[in-house]
Amino acid sequence: MQIRDAGPADAAGIAEIYNDAVRHTTAILNEGEVDAANRVAWMQARQAMGYPVLVAVAGDRVLGYASFGDWRPFDGFRATVEHSIYVHADARGQGLSRQLMQVLMDRARALGKHVMVAGITSENTVSLALHRKLGFTQSAHMREVGQKFGRWLDLIFLELRLDPRPHP
Template sequence: MSALLSLAPTTLSSDYQIRFANLHDLEQILAIYNAEILNGTANWNDQAVSFVDYRQRFLTLQEQQFPMIVVEDLKLKKIAGYAYYASFRNISGYRQTIEHSVFIDQNYARKGMGKALMQQLVHLAKQQQMHIMVAAIDSENMGSIVLHEQLGFVQTGYMPQVGQKKGTWRDLVWMQLQLSN
């Protein structure tokens, strides 16, 4: 993937590096993802995901030429967060529309890493000539909604009670960013 796409300069401190994810990162990536599943509401899965299943997701992204990137704490040699995008819908008419995901280890929350990863995703999506980037956000995740607004995303929909997490109905906010004319 890195041979085809290039990352943009970042404003993160020199203690951190954004780079393309590789198979060696998957255990740490999966730990971040499963922590969100078990403790948060950004992801509405009910059960932790296995390494085998997440490895397949990673390989599918690579096969489809979609990037997964990580922000690495260089001092601790630890993945602090990760992000990727994939097809919005598996229908040919949506081929230039993507949906993204960003997950940050809670020990690194509110340090600008989500924003830096989002900026990289936008940069990469433009290189791949994508047209629209979509975000599906839990309506109570105001930090994510505000971040997306700061990056130029606009709310395009609100769907009450379309999902559940821990037995509670959740509302979904749809946001999107136009990447090209």
């Protein structure tokens, strides 16, 4: 298994993982599926802003992906990013998420980011536990702000300070 920057050839694998999460989980609160062209455009937009899109691959098979982008589109939040990480159903429980997160956090630090934010539905206990193990702390619990599969969903925000800078 290798973790590297994603390219257009990875788009179909990324779309497959994304669409599985759309169909079967509350990790993504979107209901529409995407195709490879959509994921290429998404990757190019992220990369044009200088942000990484990482893939974990075995051979040419995408096992997982991770990225981050601006948390909010205002100048005062430029040192804060929000991330996403998704792993293929067949590759879960093997430590891949932790490995992707470590590389993603290193990339954020290298870009001078100060805080990384995670927004996770409260029922996604595996992701919540992983983030807590990585040092993220809960900063908010927003009740019934999301919906999917005919239910209201709580959203938990966690944050990780990436560096000890006392001032920007």
